[in-house]
Amino acid sequence: MRVKIDASLAYNFAQPADVLLSLEAIRSDDQTIVSDRLAALPESGLKLAEGPERLGRRRWLEAEGDVTISYTALVDVSRRPLSIAGLLVPARRDLPYDVISYLLPSRYCEAEKLSSFAEEAFSGAVGGDLVLNMADWIFENFEYAPGSSNETTTATDTFLMRRGVCRDFAHTLISFCRAMGVPARMVSAYAPAIDPPDFHAVVEVWLDHAWHLIDPTRLSREEELVRIAIGRDATDISFMTIFGAAELRDQRVAVEVVAGNG
Known part of the structure; x- marks a missing residue:
């Protein structure tokens, strides 16, 4: 199935702060990213944090003043419903x-x-x-x-x-x-x-x-x-880790299943 994601976060940073973002969908065998975009306004370079991306794509943001961060994506999910009865834990x-x-x-x-x-x-x-x-x-x-x-x-x-x-x-x-x-x-x-x-x-x-x-x-x-x-x-797994102080102004997350890969 295809999932549409639209997230927006608005904060005010009274002083310069480093922010570690974790908003982007992971690429894996059971979820394929059709398209996605992470952006910050005012425009700021989003630096990829080094590390194993299979645990999450994290990015650094230098923030000051009023900042709005947005993430949009279309993701195809090919995962079976929960079915773990009878499965065992390896030694x-x-x-x-x-x-x-x-x-x-x-x-x-x-x-x-x-x-x-x-x-x-x-x-x-x-x-x-x-x-x-x-x-x-x-x-x-x-x-x-x-x-x-x-x-x-x-x-x-x-x-x-x-x-x-x-x-x-x-x-x-x-x-x-x-x-x-x-x-x-x-x-x-x-x-x-x-x-x-x-x-x-x-x-x-x-x-x-x-x-x-x-x-x-x-x-x-x-x-x-x-x-x-x-x-x-x-x-x-925090979606936003702030090294400094910030005031939340607005947060919106919209997720829906849409017509797509079937």
């Missing part, structure tokens, strides 16, 4: 080098603090069935509550509050997965079904030697998601 010694870090705790995903609960609540299932059980538990026990968390909220905080937004649901599922030996990472995405429209956060799990998307909020369909960035937790 740890067989994991690729770049997958091993997604077994470890991180800033927002404190797997070690939730391991006792996970082991007691989810023992018996393995692999994809285990992941589905954990995602079901989160969906059934958490309230999706905008404004209930902030940039300091960790998976442990969310677990205790039993409420949060997409990043909180994702952090908790990632923490459960890592506690139970399933490599898991966080993904920022454009999602057609989100209402009100916004950037979305979901999870990828490593099963049968491949990454598989899953949305614990159930607000989106995995086969429609357009990945933006991938990392250990929200630290790595």
